[in-house]
Amino acid sequence: MKVLSVSSEVFPLIKTGGLADVAGALPIALKPFGVETKTLIPGYPAVLKAIRDPVIRFEFADLLGEKATLLEVEHAGISFLVLDAPAYYNRTGGPYVDAMGKDYPDNWRRFAALSLAAAEIAAGRLPGWQPDLVHAHDWQSAMVPVYMRYSATPELPSVLTIHNIAFQGQFGPDIFPGLRLPAHAFSMEGVEYYGDVGFLKGGLQTAHALTTVSPSYAEEILTPEFGMGLEGVIASRTSSLHGIVNGIDDDVWNPATDPMIAQTYSAATLKDRIVNRQRVTEHFGLDSDDGPIFCVVSRLTWQKGMDLLASIAGEIVQMGGKLAILGAGDAALEGALFAAAGRHRGRIGVSAGYNEPMSHLMQAGCDAIIIPSRFEPCGLTQLYGLRYGCLPIVARTGGLNDTIVDANHAALQAKVATGIQFSPVTAEGLLQAMRRAMHLFQDRKVWTQMQKQGMKSDVSWGRSAERYAALYSSLVSRGA
Numbered sequence: 200m201k202v203l204s205v206s207s208e209v210f211p212l213i214k215t216g217g218l219a220d221v222a223g224a225l226p227i228a229l230k231p232f233g234v235e236t237k238t239l240i241p242g243y244p245a246v247l248k249a250i251r252d253p254v255i256r257f258e259f260a261d262l263l264g265e266k267a268t269l270l271e272v273e274h275a276g277i278s279f280l281v282l283d284a285p286a287y288y289n290r291t292g293g294p295y296v297d298a299m300g301k302d303y304p305d306n307w308r309r310f311a312a313l314s315l316a317a318a319e320i321a322a323g324r325l326p327g328w329q330p331d332l333v334h335a336h337d338w339q340s341a342m343v344p345v346y347m348r349y350s351a352t353p354e355l356p357s358v359l360t361i362h363n364i365a366f367q368g369q370f371g372p373d374i375f376p377g378l379r380l381p382a383h384a385f386s387m388e389g390v391e392y393y394g395d396v397g398f399l400k401g402g403l404q405t406a407h408a409l410t411t412v413s414p415s416y417a418e419e420i421l422t423p424e425f426g427m428g429l430e431g432v433i434a435s436r437t438s439s440l441h442g443i444v445n446g447i448d449d450d451v452w453n454p455a456t457d458p459m460i461a462q463t464y465s466a467a468t469l470k471d472r473i474v475n476r477q478r479v480t481e482h483f484g485l486d487s488d489d490g491p492i493f494c495v496v497s498r499l500t501w502q503k504g505m506d507l508l509a510s511i512a513g514e515i516v517q518m519g520g521k522l523a524i525l526g527a528g529d530a531a532l533e534g535a536l537f538a539a540a541g542r543h544r545g546r547i548g549v550s551a552g553y554n555e556p557m558s559h560l561m562q563a564g565c566d567a568i569i570i571p572s573r574f575e576p577c578g579l580t581q582l583y584g585l586r587y588g589c590l591p592i593v594a595r596t597g598g599l600n601d602t603i604v605d606a607n608h609a610a611l612q613a614k615v616a617t618g619i620q621f622s623p624v625t626a627e628g629l630l631q632a633m634r635r636a637m638h639l640f641q642d643r644k645v646w647t648q649m650q651k652q653g654m655k656s657d658v659s660w661g662r663s664a665e666r667y668a669a670l671y672s673s674l675v676s677r678g679a
Contacts (some may be wrong), residue, residue, distance in 0.1 A: 200233060200234050200235065200331050200332070200668075200671060200672065200675060201235050201236075201237075201328065201329070201330045201331050201332075202226075202229070202234055202235070202236045202237075202330055202331065202332050202333070202334055202671060203236075203237055203238075203239060203280075203317060203320055203321060203330035203332075203333045203334070204222065204225070204226060204236050204237070204238045204239070204333075204334045204336070205238075205239045205313065205314070205317045205333065205334070205335045205336065205340035205343050206218065206219075206222035206238065206239075206240060206335075206336040206337075206339075206340060207240070207241060207294060207295075207310065207313065207336075207337070207339035207340065208222065208240070208294055209222040209223045209238055209240050209277070209279070210222070210223035210224075211223065211249075211274075211275050212240065212245070212246045212249050212250070212274065212275075212279070213240070213243055213245050213246055213294060214555075215293060215294060215295070215553075216498070217362065217445070217577070217578070217579045218336060218337060218362050220447065220448070220579055221336070221360075221362065221412070221445055221579075222238065222336055223275075223277065223448070224446065224447065224448040224451075224660055225660060225664065225667065226238055226277055226278075227276050227277065227448070227660075228446065228448075228659075228660030228661065228663075228664035229664050229667060229668055231664075232664060232665060232668035233668070234667075234668055234671065235278075236277075236278065237271075237278045237279070237280050237328070237330070238277055238278065238279050238280065239279075239280045239281075239282060239313070239316065239317050239320065239340075240279060240280070240281055240282070241281075241282050241284070241287070241288045241294070241309070241313055242270070242281045242282050242283035242284060242285075242288050243288050243289075243290075243294055244288075244289060244290075246281060247281070247283065249274070250270075250272045250274055250279070250281065251272070251274075252272065253270035253271060253272035253281060254270065254271050254272065255268055255269070255270060256269045256270065256271045256280070256325055256326065257269040257324060257325055257326070259284075259316065259319070262284060262312050262315060262316060263308055263311060263312045263315060263377065263378075263379065264308075264377075265284055265286040265287060265312070266284070266286075267282055267283060267284035267287075267312070267316065268282075268283040268284075269281070269282060269283070269316065269320075269325070270282075270283055280320070280325075282312070282313060282316050284312060287305075287308070287309040287312055288309065290303065306368075307368070307370045307374045307377075307378075307396070307398070308374075308377060310338075310339040310340065310342070310368065310398070311342050311377075311378055311398075313339065313340060314335070314340055314341070314342035314343045314345070314346055315342070315346050315379075317333060317335070317340065317343045317346075318333075318343055318346035318347045318350060321333050321343075321347055321352075321355050322347075322350065322352035322353075323352075330355065331355065331356070331671075331675050332355060332356045332357065332358065332671050332674060332675055333347065333355055333356075333357045333358070334357075334358045334359075334360070334671075335357065335358070335359045335360070335402060335406070336359075336360050336362060337360070337361070337362045337363070337366065337399070338366055338367050338368030338398045338399040338402070339368065339398075340402075341359055341368065341398045341399045341401060341402025341403070341406075342378075342390075342398050342401060342402065343357065343359075343402070344357040344359060344401075344402055344405040344406040344407070345380070345384065345389065345390060345398075345401040345402060345404075345405050346380070347405070348389075348405040349380050349381055349384045349389070356407045356408075356671075356674035356675055357405070357406045357407050357408075358406060358407065358408045358409075358410060358670065358671070358674070359402045359403065359406035359408075359409055359410070360409075360410045360411070360412065361399070361403075361409065361410070361411045361412070361416075361420070361576070362412055362576055362577075363576050364399070364420050364425070364426065364427050364429060364576075365427050365502065365574075366399075367392075367397060367398065367399040367400065367427065367428075367429070368397065368398030368399050369392060369395050369396070369397050369398070369399075369400075370395060370396045370398075371395055371396070372385070372394060372395055372396060374396055375390075375396055378390075378396070384401075388404055389401055389404060389405070390404075393428075399429070400429060400432060403429065403432050403433060403436065404432065406439075407439065407674055408439050408441065408670060408674055409433070409436055409439055409440045409441070410440075410441045410442070410443050410667075410670070411440070411441075411442050411443075411576060411577075412442075412443070412444065412445045412576045412577035412598060413442055413443075413444045413445070413576060413577045413597050413598030413600075413601045413602075414442035414443075414444065414601055415442070415596070415597050415598065415600045415601050416442060416574075416575075416576040416577065416597040416598060417440055417441070417442030418442070419574065419596070419597060420433055421433055421434055421437070425574055441666075441670060443663050443666045443667060443670075444577060444598055444601055444602065444663055445577040445579060445582070445598065445660075445663065446582070446658060446659050446660030446661070446662075446663045446664070447579055447582045447583060447586065447658050447659065447660070448660070449586065449658065449659045452559075452562075452582075452583050452586050452587070453586070454562075454563055454586065454587050454588070454654075457559055457563065459555070459556040459559035459560065460475050460559055460560050460563040460564075461474045461475050461477075461478045461560065461563075461564075462474035462475055462563075464563075465654075466588070466650070466651045466654040466655070469588055469647060469650060469651070472563060472564060472588065474564075475560055475563040475564030476492065476564040476565070477564070478560055478564060479492060479494070479523055479560060479561055479564040479565060480492070480564075482523075482548070482550070482557070482560075483523040483548025483549075483550065484544070484545065484548050485521050485523065485545060485546065485548050486521065486545040486546065490519045490520055490521055491519075491520050491521070491566040491567065491636070491637070491640045492520075492521045492522075492523055492564070492565045492566050492567075493515065493520055493521065493522055493523070493565065493566065493567050493568070493569050493592070493633075493636070494522075494523045494524070494525070494561045494562075494565035494567070494568050494569070494589065495508065495522070495523070495524040495525065495526060495568070495569050495570075496525045496526065496558045496561055496562075496568065496580050497525075497526045497528075497570070497580065498526055498527070498528040499524075499526045499527060499528030499529055499532045499533050499536065500528045500529050500532065501529065501532075501573070502572060502573055502574060503528075503570075503571070503572050503573075504570075504571030504572050504573055504594060504624060504629070505526075505528070505529070505532045505536070505571075506532060506535070507571050507624070507625065507626045507629050508522075508536075508569060508571055508629065509532060509535040509536055509539060510626045511626055511629060511630045511633070512536070512539040512543070512547060513539065513542070513543065514630055514633070515633055516543045516546040516547065518633065518634065518637045519637065520546075520633065520636075520637060521546050521547065521548075522539075522546070522547040522548070523548050523550075523561060523565060524536055524540075524547070524548065524549045524550070525549075525550045525552075525553070525554060525557055525558060525561060526551075526552075526553065527551050527552050527553060533549075533551065536549050537549050558583075561589075562580075562583045562584055562586075562587040562589045563587050563589070565589050566589065566590065566640065566646075567584075567589060567590040567591070567592050567618075567619075567636055568580060568581065568583075568584040568589050568590070568591055568592070569592045569629075569633075570591060570592065570593045570594065570599060571592075571593075571594050571621075571624060571629050572593075572594050572596060572597070572599065572624075573594070573596070573624050574596055574597055575593075575594065575596055575597040575598055575599050576597050576598060577597065577598030577601075577602075578593075578597065578598045578599050578602070581593055581598075581599055581602055581603055581618070582602060582658040584618070584653070585602070585603075585617055585618075585653040585654065585656045585658055586653075586654060586656075586658055587654075588650035588651070588653060588654050590617070590618050590619070590636070590646070590649055590650060590653065591603050591617070591618035591619070591653075592618060592619045592621070592632050592633070592636055593618060593619070593620055593621075594620070594621060594622065594624040594628075594629075595620045595621060595622035595624075596622075596624065599620070600620065602656075602658070603617055603618040603619075603620055604616050604617045604618065604652075605618070605619060605620040606618065606619050606635070606639060606649060611645065614648055614652060615652060616649050616652065617649060617652050617653040617656060618649070618653065619632050619635055619636055619639075620632075
């Protein structure tokens with residue numbers, strides 16, 4: 200089976216979050232199930248710099264008003280189609296925002312062009328290769344099934360994965376003519392969304408199957424609290440909605456072989472984590488006592504519950520804990536965490552930005568990772584934590600709820616606990632979870648048992664890739 204995957208970021212070429220990890224790992228995980236994937240990605244400067252000897256496969260003379268070249272290249276075990284369109288992607292900022300952190304005003308055109316290119320590939324414009332199915336990811340490529348639905352060419356089956364419904368790609372109605380869709384596409388059955396143009400909304404209406412990145416999130420987005428205004432659209436598509444939990448690339452995230460950490464180890468050699476702990480301590484300027492180090496690797500935003508963490512940081516220190524925080528995001532939250540670090544030198548360290556090697560080292564050297572998200576479609580950092588013996592302390596929501604076994608009395612007695620869940624997602628709820636963590640940490644036998652149980656968890660893509668392959672097959676066999 201031949202599948203065209205479309206994503207605005209793919210690890211290892213370009214990454215701002217978990218979307219890139221999923222879009223990079225899933226095509227590789229699908230290979231054993233007979234799925235051949237080509238992944239379409241924008242030709243950002245970082246992407247063009249990283250690839251070697253690409254082959255020109257197609258020229259777009261007028262892709263929503265601009266010229267573009269379709270390049271094909273193999274990189275890190277993935278077959279990439281790179282849309283080289285300098286007018287859209289040759290920017291000095293990131294994939295979505297400029298150097299000042301502001302959204303590019305033409306993001307609608309940049310990602311509509313990506314989607315239209317994908318629809319053209321689906322229609323057979325790539326010489327010698329046509330997919331059997333198209334898999335689009337998030338709002339940036341949600342217009343793929345829209346263009347496929349409203350084009351004159353035969354429609355292939357399509358899948359749209361919602362990684363985070365909070366990001367919807369909503370734009371004013373004035374952009375609609377620039378999309379080059381027929382007038383009737385601006386309707387409730389198409390892209391019209393409360394008088395605006397909704398990219399994700401259009402994809403939800405037109406894709407043949409919808410997936411989310413965990414079973415719990417698939418249920419949550421049917422409610423007003425988590426559906427972000429789209430719960431009605433999704434409720435009308437429940438028969439086509441599938442919750443499939445994400446996995447991780449367990450070759451990249453493997454403490455026994457990871458080249459990014461100071462000392463490799465396994466569940467049988469957990470004591471070797473001490474070397475990584477020392478490196479984390481040095482990097483964040485933390486005291487070298489035996490108190491637990493709780494880490495955070497996250498966007499520093501309200502969604503991620505970072506305001507809750509900032510509000511109880513002092514209490515964590517008073518209990519004897521230490522905090523190592525890696526991330527960037529809301530300026531006020533960054534400031535609050537840096538201020539906490541200033542008040543508690545040696546107990547709280549903050550490193551701004553994102554650093555892939557450091558994120559590996561923190562999982563390998565810290566005792567637990569805190570993930571207090573108000574909503575979390577799946578989450579990957581808790582899966583990394585399980586793999587590395589860094590116990591997850593998580594809010595009871597979305598994929599966090601699906602992947603962590605809470606250390607309640609019954610789970611501890613059965614020796615199946617892998618972390619700590621808390622609810623409600625409030626400062627007091629998080630503080631209570633931290634008290635539980637401190638108490639558990641005092642019994643090193645129990646803590647070590649939880650680490651080993653977490654490291655035994657199957658967090659790979661194997662079972663999830665099998666479910667995707669089965670979904671693809673069912674859509675193709677019945678002609679969508």
